[in-house]
Amino acid sequence: MxxxxxxxxxxxxxxxxxxxxxxxxxxxxxxxxxxxxxxxxxxxxxxxxxxxxxxxxxxxxxxxxxxxxxxxxxxxxxxxxxxxxxxxxxxxxxxxxxxxxxxxxxxxxxxxxxxxxxxxxxxxxxxxxxxxxxxxxxxxxxxxxxxxxxxxxxxxxxxxFEPASVALHALRRAGTTPETVTVVGLGPVGLLTVRLAAERKVRRIVAVDVSPDRLHRAARLGATDLVDAGLEEGAGARIRELTGGEGVDVAFEAVGSESALRTCLAATRRGGRVVLVGLAREVSLDAFALVNNEQSIVASVGYRDTYPELIRLVAERGLDxxxxxxxxxxxxxxxxxxxxxxxxxxxxxxxxxxxxxxxxxxxxxxxxxxxxxxxxxxxxxxxxxxx
Incomplete structure (x- = not known):
């Protein structure tokens, strides 16, 4: 004592x-x-x-x-x-x-x-x-x-619940539930974004990372496609190939780097949205392509009013x-x-x-x-x- x-x-x-x-x-x-x-x-x-x-x-x-x-x-x-x-x-x-x-x-x-x-x-x-x-x-x-x-x-x-709230708020910032998404960066928030997207019945979830272990973990959490971020032709090009050249509706940047943002933009369809979840400082991008593709970039910070939904999902729907x-x-x-x-x-x-x-x-x-x-x-x- x-x-x-x-x-x-x-x-x-x-x-x-x-x-x-x-x-x-x-x-x-x-x-x-x-x-x-x-x-x-x-x-x-x-x-x-x-x-x-x-x-x-x-x-x-x-x-x-x-x-x-x-x-x-x-x-x-x-x-x-x-x-x-x-x-x-x-x-x-x-x-x-x-x-x-x-x-x-x-x-x-x-x-x-x-x-x-x-x-x-x-x-x-x-x-x-x-x-x-x-x-x-x-x-x-x-x-x-x-x-x-x-x-x-x-x-x-x-x-x-705290990192899951970051993921849930990011999904809400995506707007209406998309048909197809990509998650670039499979740390805890990226993996939980995959899990919550699967819970929302998103049809195609493309997970992107350099780690085979994290890619396999994403598959167990509901990712439908796995892409190595280090592909020579570029992960964005591979994601477009997987989606018939169209690109995904929404891409979640969960790394906090310029290269991850570029992958997200390359993977997103015309009129699609990129949600910034990772914390980066200065980045550069092709604004001409952004305007011509009418893509939007939104930021997501923290969360609000997420805990009641997570409690309900775990208690009533068995979310793990x-x-x-x-x-x-x-x-x-x-x-x-x-x-x-x-x-x-x-x-x-x-x-x-x-x-x-x-x-x-x-x-x-x-x-x-x-x-x-x-x-x-x-x-x-x-x-x-x-x-």
Whole structure:
């Protein structure tokens, strides 16, 4: 049993290549906040960028306007868990509720929030990037981020709702459900785009990547055609060949590179649409061809109003998101078996989940704190994975 019963382990970002598994205070939920006992937290590409050569989104000088936080900062925005304590003024949630966390901050008052477009709020940001997140044993978040889960939805599924929301929002940005699509880039978001397109009964789904393993994984998730991105004649030309010279209705760029965008444009039919999901900086393109083909390019950032649909799809239609998970690791293994494995490993990892309670009894060391914080019910409830 640990001597300090008010402490927890967390992955704290101090700078590029300086993420420390540290002992920090268990946060106390403030007004309108809930304390979440974290079950799983996925490693996102954004986390990798911050670790490798950040800061990119992490505030280091001025506090983020929504969170008030600056570095050092607890990473992790793809998380879920169980409500462990309630701050003042929280309604609609109870201790012991299993929840998926929709981690984007919103002010609720700017023009975009008032229009319901809270994913492009003036103070846009994510817990775990612009505020303290869920790569820890506990996390305090605004209550509006917590979505209660029905018994039919496991926490393993809920751990994938954040990247699945990125994919679902991108599909919505495509407009009406297309007949044919291509997905260029088969990271977690690309693979989940394939899975959700298949769930929407898209007739032809062409998956593009350089990795044979990821291409085969896409086939298991519903891709009808697989294309090697490194083809000498070009992946775009191969996709046109597969579609009888027409091209697909919609292409999803899920890499964040100029070459991937060019592949998408080459693969898309006249009058078709390219949805930018990957994060690229400057790119160049043939605007003359874009106009002559009357193609459109739209951007997709984050998500809004996606969690209720994902909960319904999993609970009522049996949607399974977990095939994208390749490993689950302990928090202590985050750097060597998480970040470094994804950045420089053999390429066989796709989505790695972190289990902050791995190899330990999470309730034993916090039971006295639980009683003092009104968490006695939670402390005796077991891990609550709901599998």
């Amino acid at each position: 640990r001597a300090d019963r008010h402490r927890m382990k967390a992955a704290v970002w101090y700078g590029a290549r300086d993420v420390r598994i540290a002992e920090v205070d268990v946060p106390t939920p403030g007004r309108g906040e809930v304390l979440i006992e974290v079950a799983y937290c996925g490693i996102c590409g954004s986390d990798l960028h911050e670790y490798a050569d950040g800061p990119h989104a992490i505030p280091v000088v001025e506090p983020h306007p929504a969170s008030g936080a600056t570095a050092p900062l607890i990473l992790g925005h793809e998380f879920c868990g169980t409500v462990a304590a309630l701050g003042p003024s929280v309604v609609g949630l109870t201790i012991g509720d299993r929840v998926a966390v929709e981690p984007n901050y919103r002010c609720g008052t700017c023009p975009r929030c008032r229009a319901g477009e809270y994913n492009i709020c003036r103070h846009f940001g994510f817990a775990g990037l612009m505020g303290h997140g869920g790569m820890a044993e506990y996390a305090a978040i605004p209550a509006y981020m917590a979505h209660r889960l029905p018994e039919a939805v496991s926490l393993e599924q809920a751990a994938l 998101l977990t095939p994208v998970v390749t490993s689950t690791i302990a928090l202590d293994a985050l750097i060597p078996h998480g970040f470094d494995a994804l950045l420089g490993g053999p390429g066989d990892q796709v989505k790695i989940l972190v289990d902050p309670a791995a190899h330990r009894d999470r309730f034993d060391h916090l039971a006295p704190y639980a009683a003092s914080a009104g968490m006695a019910k939670h402390a005796s409830s077991g891990r609550g994975r709901g599998c």
